[in-house]
Every structure is written in C-alpha cells, then in structure tokens.
Amino acid sequence: MDAQQFLAEFGHIVNAPGGVAKLRELVLQLAVQGRLINALTTTESSNVLLAEVRAIKAKLVAEKKLSREKPFPEISKPEIDAKSPSHWEWIRFGEIWQLLSGRDLEPGQYNDSKNGIPYITGASNIENGVININRWTDSPLVVSTVGDLLITCKGTIGKTAFNNIGEVHIARQIMAISEFFRKN
16 A cells, blocks of 8 residues: 555545544654655764763762663564664663653652642643642652653553653653763
8 A cells, every 4th residue: 555545535535434543653763763754874883882871880989870770681582673774773661761660759749839840640740641749748758850751550550751851750650761971
C-alpha cells in the first residue's frame, strides 16, 4: 500500500472496529523499527556516538556522580531484529539511561504554597501527557530533570509525560527514565 492508497482508505481503517487502536499500534511499531524516518546522512557513525556516551558515563562514575555498575551482557544475534536498519547500534537500556524510582515524602515535607520545587505524586498529576502541579517541596530526595520521561508505575499504571518543567521531586508512584549524560 502506498501513501496515496493509504490516505484514500484512511476513513475505512479508522471506522473499522478497533481501527484506531490498530493504527496506533502500526505507527508505534514502525517508529520502533526506525521506518518512519530516513536514515541520517552523516559522516559520524552510531558507534562513535556510543563511544562518546560511554566516555561521559565513565567520567561521571569516576567523579562519583554515578554509581559503578556491573558490565552489561553483550547483545546476542538472536536478540537483533533482522529487519532493523543497518545503521542502528544495539545496546542495553542501562548503558544510556537511568531508571529513577520515586520516593514519598512525609506531609511536613511538602506544601501547597509553591515553596521549593514541584512534587509529582502520581497519576493524578499527569493528564494527556501534561504535568499538573499542586504540591511543592523544599526537601527533594529523588529529582527528575527536564527531558526525563515520567511513567506512573503504581495505582494507575502507564500514564506518561515528559518533564518539561525543570527539577521535580517524584513520589514512589512515578519512575523517571533519565539520560545520565545530560546530567553532567
């Protein structure tokens, strides 16, 4: 199916039972496979970029800004999708991201008078990808920064929003996927 035929059939696809869900699933699958964009025309290969990221991580570990981890296992051939673009570099999640687990605060540690940084407690703070703030804290323990992906992981699971606010304390109902190399 080419783009013109797809657009001509779009109404039928959307109106079919489960059509919108299937369309979303297709778009997500194509995005994950890298098939929605053209390959970048750059002289720098992905393994050079990955080497730079690893060097930044090693520096942060040496400065004790990140804790030392066990080496990640090599990625085996069965784990690699044969249809993936040839310019992709395969790595383990933890090689370039951190998963931050939130932590609850005691009632005396937060306020509703805008003192301190925002305190995001759970799914009630995330609506349609937007973060709603109704509490603040001047004693943060687990801090997410701009660009982190916040995910609800307890109670209502799966709500997401990108942190576009700045520093926010996250409660235990929230996890943040954070690029460690932005934190240097």
